[in-house]
Amino acid sequence: MELKRASEGEKGFEKVFAFLRERLLAGSLKPGDRLISERELATLLGVSRPIVREALRALTVLGIVEIRDRIGTVVTRPDVSVLNDFFTFALAQQADMLDDVMQARVAIECQAIRLACERANIADFERLQRALARIGETIDEADAGGMADFDFHRSIVVASHSETLTVLHGSLAGLLTHSHRSRRELVQAFPSMKTYLIDDHRRIFEAVIARDPERADATLRKHFAIGDEYRRRAVVGDIDKTSASR
Amino acid sequence: MELKRASEGEKGFEKVFAFLRERLLAGSLKPGDRLISERELATLLGVSRPIVREALRALTVLGIVEIRDRIGTVVTRPDVSVLNDFFTFALAQQADMLDDVMQARVAIECQAIRLACERANIADFERLQRALARIGETIDEADAGGMADFDFHRSIVVASHSETLTVLHGSLAGLLTHSHRSRRELVQAFPSMKTYLIDDHRRIFEAVIARDPERADATLRKHFAIGDEYRRRAVVGDIDKTSASR
DNA sequence: GTCAGCATACTGGTCTGACCAAGATCAGAC
DNA sequence: GTCTGATCTTGGTCAGACCAGTATGCTGAC
Numbered sequence: 001m002e003l004k005r006a007s008e009g010e011k012g013f014e015k016v017f018a019f020l021r022e023r024l025l026a027g028s029l030k031p032g033d034r035l036i037s038e039r040e041l042a043t044l045l046g047v048s049r050p051i052v053r054e055a056l057r058a059l060t061v062l063g064i065v066e067i068r069d070r071i072g073t074v075v076t077r078p079d080v081s082v083l084n085d086f087f088t089f090a091l092a093q094q095a096d097m098l099d100d101v102m103q104a105r106v107a108i109e110c111q112a113i114r115l116a117c118e119r120a121n122i123a124d125f126e127r128l129q130r131a132l133a134r135i136g137e138t139i140d141e142a143d144a145g146g147m148a149d150f151d152f153h154r155s156i157v158v159a160s161h162s163e164t165l166t167v168l169h170g171s172l173a174g175l176l177t178h179s180h181r182s183r184r185e186l187v188q189a190f191p192s193m194k195t196y197l198i199d200d201h202r203r204i205f206e207a208v209i210a211r212d213p214e215r216a217d218a219t220l221r222k223h224f225a226i227g228d229e230y231r232r233r234a235v236v237g238d239i240d241k242t243s244a245s246r
Numbered sequence: 247m248e249l250k251r252a253s254e255g256e257k258g259f260e261k262v263f264a265f266l267r268e269r270l271l272a273g274s275l276k277p278g279d280r281l282i283s284e285r286e287l288a289t290l291l292g293v294s295r296p297i298v299r300e301a302l303r304a305l306t307v308l309g310i311v312e313i314r315d316r317i318g319t320v321v322t323r324p325d326v327s328v329l330n331d332f333f334t335f336a337l338a339q340q341a342d343m344l345d346d347v348m349q350a351r352v353a354i355e356c357q358a359i360r361l362a363c364e365r366a367n368i369a370d371f372e373r374l375q376r377a378l379a380r381i382g383e384t385i386d387e388a389d390a391g392g393m394a395d396f397d398f399h400r401s402i403v404v405a406s407h408s409e410t411l412t413v414l415h416g417s418l419a420g421l422l423t424h425s426h427r428s429r430r431e432l433v434q435a436f437p438s439m440k441t442y443l444i445d446d447h448r449r450i451f452e453a454v455i456a457r458d459p460e461r462a463d464a465t466l467r468k469h470f471a472i473g474d475e476y477r478r479r480a481v482v483g484d485i486d487k488t489s490a491s492r
Numbered sequence: 493g494t495c496a497g498c499a500t501a502c503t504g505g506t507c508t509g510a511c512c513a514a515g516a517t518c519a520g521a522c
Numbered sequence: 523g524t525c526t527g528a529t530c531t532t533g534g535t536c537a538g539a540c541c542a543g544t545a546t547g548c549t550g551a552c
Contacts, residue, residue: 078336090324107357
């Protein structure tokens with residue numbers, strides 16, 4: 001058989017994985033389809049059930065398939081949340097990589113805001129506006145303030161209506177959560193940051209509303225740069241109550 | 247034991263996976279480390295070996311770990327090829343995702359080129375220059391031309407000296423390979439693309455050399471936009487031998 | 493004829509114990 | 523001191539078994 005031939009040289013796991021991969025890529029297995037049972041798969045491919053389970057588990061962590069207890073294995077619509085898993089592992093091992101990850105976040109957001117300028121709808125605007133208002137309300141609270149900040153940026157990405165960007169941003173932002181929070185704590189100590197936070201976000205919001213990609217990108221970029229500057233100053237203990245240069 | 251408690255409620259697979267996840271995220275398991283044997287892990291966690299193998303296989307497809315036959319299981323530096331796997335599956339079922347992924351690529355590259363303007367060293371410049379020359383040499387070859395094009399863009403990202411961006415770009419670019427290639431085939435039919443390709447890349451190169459982030463970003467962005475435009479025209483059959491508007 | 497209720501077949505979830513092949517290791521021969 | 527081979531350990535795999543629920547279909551009551 002053709003399939004047999006294609007997967008002859010492979011070991012057990014590879015055989016099963018390749019078999020399912022073929023079907024999935026060819027489209028003969030579509031989201032929603034229920035796979036044949038593990039036992040059938042095992043006898044069909046001439047391997048043992050544990051091996052089949054390895055392959056199914058592999059597809060599960062890839063988000064391709066879902067194993068439902070006592071129901072069966074069904075093909076799912078690929079969920080990007082698996083990337084989160086991966087990135088969490090990948091970036092957890094390089095702690096000094098935070099600045100680097102931040103670069104990726106800037107990349108994603110700056111592109112997202114351009115798309116948002118084109119694609120955002122009323123609901124997106126409203127969400128952004130709510131997030132903006134919340135930033136003002138929570139400016140004195142480290143925790144809630146951080147969340148509001150995050151939500152604002154998140155709203156921009158969501159407004160881009162790009163699933164890929166949204167997913168990437170989600171996983172990157174997750175990694176930056178604690179650094180984000182620690183940065184927010186600076187706000188309490190240095191009032192100049194308050195106006196920076198509020199004004200900057202408002203400017204960004206306005207640029208999106210105006211559907212001006214260039215301005216939005218530039219403003220957002222500046223926003224990040226200033227945040228960076230604050231952080232740098234904090235590190236060297238040089239920060240004071242004067243505004244960061246703009 | 248603390249660990250026991252944390253993983254008490256979970257089923258076999260989850261227990262093992264969570265156990266390893268903890269160690270990996272906490273950093274007590276670092277790349278290069280060799281895990282204890284499957285049998286030991288099984289008895290340690292009170293599960294059977296097949297279950298342990300499921301978990302290890304799961305980590306393998308996530309690129310976190312590598313199972314070496316008759317050697318043992320070692321922690322690897324996370325490899326992006328996993329993402330490739332995932333996206334391959336994901337895109338097989340949602341072809342319209344390509345444009346979306348492209349947005350992410352644009353995001354990464356535009357940020358990368360900004361960093362490249364700041365951080366690129368002589369070696370980076372030389373690599374870029376070689377790639378640029380190669381684009382000119384292979385302008386009439388679909389395959390080699392595509393590779394040269396890819397290498398140029400890749401060189402930009404590498405020159406950013408950002409590991410995260412490089413990693414992300416690597417996985418995204420892999421996905422776009424075939425679309426990239428099909429686009430390159432247009433070159434043969436429509437000579438106007440040749441000048442577009444050569445001139446654009448040269449302009450991008452010059453902007454990096456000049457270490458002008460704004461210009462580099464803008465030029466690169468325009469480059470992508472024009473490529474998009476070509477593709478759009480090809481789709482609607484409207485393309486002709488005139489240059490795309492610039 | 494219809495429908496509720498239960499038995500059975502089937503599903504995934506797991507375990508046990510076993511065998512194989514080949515790298516790693518160390519004792520013993522030279 | 524070096525080399526060789528037996529042994530230990532490793533991953534790779536298999537077969538068969540049990541459990542706990544789901545789905546289904548059959549049976550019997552209405």
